[in-house]
Amino acid sequence: MAYTVKKLAKISGISVRTLHWYDEIGLLKPAYSGNNGYRYYEEKQMLILQQILFFKELGFTLNDIQKLLSQNDFDNLKALSAHRKVLEEDLVRINSLISTIDKTILHLEGKQTMSDKELYYGFESARQKEYEQYLVKYHGTPAEERLLECKKRTAIWDKEVWDEVKNKGDTIHKDLADAIQKGLSPHSDDVQTIIHRHYQLQNRFFNLTREVYIGLSELYVQHPDFKKFFDVYHPKMIEFLGEAMRYYANKTLS
Amino acid sequence: MAYTVKKLAKISGISVRTLHWYDEIGLLKPAYSGNNGYRYYEEKQMLILQQILFFKELGFTLNDIQKLLSQNDFDNLKALSAHRKVLEEDLVRINSLISTIDKTILHLEGKQTMSDKELYYGFESARQKEYEQYLVKYHGTPAEERLLECKKRTAIWDKEVWDEVKNKGDTIHKDLADAIQKGLSPHSDDVQTIIHRHYQLQNRFFNLTREVYIGLSELYVQHPDFKKFFDVYHPKMIEFLGEAMRYYANKTLS
DNA sequence: CTTGACCCTTACGTAACGTAATATTTTATC
DNA sequence: GATAAAATATTACGTTACGTAAGGGTCAAG
Known part of the structure; x- marks a missing residue:
């Protein structure tokens, strides 16, 4: 059973252009080409594509994926561990960015005039109110009130x-x-x-x-x-x- | 006091090409240009550049930064909050990726042969051993031994x-x-x-x-x-x- | 036989510069 | 003042992983 680009694209949820591209860079070649120039893929290619998409989801570059596909499980294991480390570093970096943003927000808030502040927190509390109304609307039971109470008590708001x-x-x-x-x-x-x-x-x-x-x-x-x-x-x-x-x-x- | 590209680049720690680029896209124009075509920057431009680099560190695109610079603090506050949310979503996404990688590693390890496993964990334990030797080397006190003991006890290793x-x-x-x-x-x-x-x-x-x-x-x-x-x-x-x-x-x- | 759906290749655009290549100007030294 | 070194300029290609046309063949259905 041979699949044309469109069919494979639909099945795998990617675009035709992407398949063209993978062909061009040699990441996923079709099983064969007709003399009309059409690309035809078979089961084997589908399995490879699945792997490609999996690694892509994990954030590997196409270049790395190309290497991964030609390696054995053992080397993949090492690559995964290495990639994991990069992701963990990303976590650290992003956490630090968020922290910096929080500081900046605090600083800017200090510079705001009172009316600006009210306007800003007006948005905030409006959103919060919306959420509470949503809670009451869908689960307006006494138990839910306890949750709201708990929230207030902890004062983390x-x-x-x-x-x-x-x-x-x-x-x-x-x-x-x-x-x-x-x-x-x-x-x-x-x-x-x-x-x-x-x-x-x-x-x-x-x-x-x-x-x-x-x-x-x-x-x-x-x-x-x-x-x-x-x-x-x-x-x-x-x-x-x-x-x-x-x-x-x-x-x-x- | 006017700065040429090289001087400003050195002070701010970015490349000359970057300054050229910022000029080209209109993000940071020099204070004036000599009739030799040279770019000359002054204090005002340095302050703007500082802001640009700050927002860039936070992960804003140059396009967004351009907008940020022409906005007031209040709008910046909103932009920062929005950006913060994006970063938090990144955290969720990356956490999920790490989790997927862990599962995959477990799966692959299941497929390994015993000798492969020993080889792999050999690396692991070698690294761990190195760390412990480092600990002993630099703080080889009884107290440090307690730390190692504590580590063993918790068995999270x-x-x-x-x-x-x-x-x-x-x-x-x-x-x-x-x-x-x-x-x-x-x-x-x-x-x-x-x-x-x-x-x-x-x-x-x-x-x-x-x-x-x-x-x-x-x-x-x-x-x-x-x-x-x-x-x-x-x-x-x-x-x-x-x-x-x-x-x-x-x-x-x- | 037409029509529309599908296929092809070619090629430009994206973000934010890095890295030449080439030409001109300034600065330092002799 | 001549020469070399340093700095500057512009132009332009390369990078990632495709999206989005443009222009032109191919295939299946009616």
Whole structure:
């Protein structure tokens, strides 16, 4: 069974131009060409195309995909790991960009006049109101009210406080990542100073006794979600942070 | 004081070609041109360039930057917020890509022969060993040994278990995000089924009594780091998850 | 046999410059 | 003042992965 460009394009969800292009760069050649010049593809090509599209989704360049296709599983494994690392670096970079944007927004807001601010937050709260009305509309049960209440109670909707905490936390994590990079010990004075800032920040939300802070450190180290979160900053982050917190708790907290 | 292209390039850390380009597209015109055709820049242009480079770092396109520069702070605020959202979507996308890669790696590893596996993990453990030797070399104190011990104890270095947990957790979070999108209640059976998976997964790491699980839900909702982590999946994620967990704990756990 | 759907190749446009190639002008040195 | 080195200019091609025509054959149905 031979497929023409249009048919294969429809099946695979890509454009005819793309198939032309893949042919041109030698990524996916048709099974054969008729003497009318038409391209004809068969099952084998479809399977290759599937692989191509899979790797493309993962963000590989066509050039890399070309190499991947001619490699064995073992080499692909290495390529995937390498690509994974790049993506993780992207995460770090983007997180840092977001953090910078937040700071800039705060700064600009400081420069706004009051009427501008009201206008801006007017948009914000309008959107929020919309969401709440949506909640009430679709699940206007008492239970849903509890959710709204919970939201209010936690006060994380206080934008300014939230932004401040997020920025400070982010800075602390980055400082710690720097410290790891420099090869500092988690018990060194420099690191412990950073941890002190960490403790104080957290202390605004919990009543952090020595035991609770140690417990929090354990949680950091053991909890998969935290591991993933802190990986963004540095692969050794949780262990380092956990140990530094434990040391801080035992030495500094009564 | 007038700067030639080379001087301005050196000061600002960009290339001469870039300045030519910015002139060509009208993003940054020189203050004036001599009758020899040379471009001359002054302080005002330097300030504009600073702004351009700042926005470029944040990932804006030159086209967008051109608009940004002719707008007031208020409109910039809106643009920054919009850009922030794009970046957050990038975070979600990249996270999902990493998750897919992890699954693929697991799959490929299943296909490897034993000797291949040993070879691959040989690399891994060699790198890990290197790191540990580095630790001992630079901070070979008993305290550092504790860190290594702590690392072993948590057993998160068991790659297969870790990958599995991470994938499952990720799937659960995504399923929850879908549920929010569909407008489901956190108390609905569908959501509670997901939460059950969540509970079981967490239960492999902690001894989750009713109280502890409720405590964990509080932690999710109140802790800024968690907020940031869960934002990746959906802006309403923590509140939704927190309420669903609380409901699950009260109803299902003894 | 016509008509419309499909096929082909050629080629320009995209973003933001890097990298020549070639020509002119300024600056430094002798 | 002559010469060389450094800096400047313009022009233009290369990069990624196609989208979007333009202009012109081919195929299947009625």
